[in-house]
Amino acid sequence: MSGTAVADIEQYDTEMDALETRQAAKELQVKDMQKVEKDEMAERNATALKHVNRRLSILGDAATYEDRKRLFEEQEMMNELSRKHARDLAILRRTHERQRLDLERKQQNQLGHVHTRFQAKFESRVAPRYPRLRDDMAELTSLLQSRRNRLLARWYIQLQKFKAETPSLTSIEVALPLNLLTFPDEFMAF
Secondary structure: OOHHHHHHHHHHHHHHHHHHHHHHHHHHHHHHHHHHHHHHHHHHHHHHHHHHHHHHHHHHHHOOHHHHHHHHHHHHHHHHHHHHHHHHHHHHHHHHHHHHHHHHHHHHHHHHHHHHHHHHHHHHHHHHHHHHHHHHHHHHHHHHHHHHHHHHHHHHHHHHHHHHHOHHHOOOOOOOOHHHOOOOHHHHOO
16 A cells, blocks of 8 residues: 555544544533533522422411412412423423534535545546556466466376376376366477
């Protein structure tokens, strides 16, 4: 692999790491914001509940109709506030989820552009080498075929020589007839 290809791969890896780091940082930021908002809402609800309970304990049996009505209204306001906070939190979650998905899509697009750029650079450097590679493969295939045929011919000759030197083996039929072997032209010339 050439030095520029290694540099391109390293640049690609660096860009991928940067994109993943940005995505993780954004997700952590959103998570922290949601936690802070949840804690604030819980604190407000706890404070309101504390005030309502305190008022109940202070009034006790001496509470008039107006006090009970006011307490009921405060409880209703607290329930309404709790529902409002729940709605706001749901809206906030949807907004954050939409922003996260938008960010994820944007980063996927950036990743696609980086990948496309890397692929284009790689193809522009490697594609001109394909014809030569094809020629080399064809030459290598023909060379391997030639060497295989020579090896088969040598094996056949050694087998015939061994049979001629050992009289007890002359009755053994040849497992492979000579006409099935494809001998190289150089072999047949001798």
